[in-house]
Amino acid sequence: MKFINTLFLLALLMVLAITLSSATSSLNDEPNSSLQGTSYFLNRKQNRISMSCDKYPKICYIKGSAGPDCCKNKCVNFTIDMFNCGRCGKKCSFPRICCEGKCVNPRSNKKHCGKCGNKCDSKGSCVYGMCSYA
Ligand SMILES: *[C@@H]1O[C@H](CO)[C@@H](O)[C@H](O)[C@H]1NC(C)=O
């Protein structure tokens, strides 16, 4: 009895493996596969999937995506992306970082002191990335 159960499980696993591998190869052969196929891929290979948001902008909303926005076929998050801050191609040059879609200098910015969203209160100032009340 136990042996038969094991055999059945093995057969099931084999069928599953075959189904999975054929699904993968058909995705590779067919660049214009359905969105459903794409979301399968998102879970497996994040980079692959983010490479087609030009065609399917909605894939950037799928859980696990780098962000809701699409630049050059890649899903990005305009809010915090250093290379696409607020819009595609807007780079923040050192020492500035991207906070709320804007390049800011965390060493001196009172709203983003040291890091995004670290706000110094009205009396403080941001000195070298730390709120100072001296
Ligand atoms: C895939 O889509 C592109 C552009 O959307 C189109 O030019 C191409 O012919 C399509 N390929 C297939 C196999 O449907």
Ligand SMILES: *[C@@H]1O[C@H](CO)[C@@H](O)[C@H](O)[C@H]1NC(C)=O
């Ligand atoms: C984009 O980044 C912000 C800041 O980290 C985060 O709150 C937001 O959830 C992100 N959006 C998506 C869709 O991941």
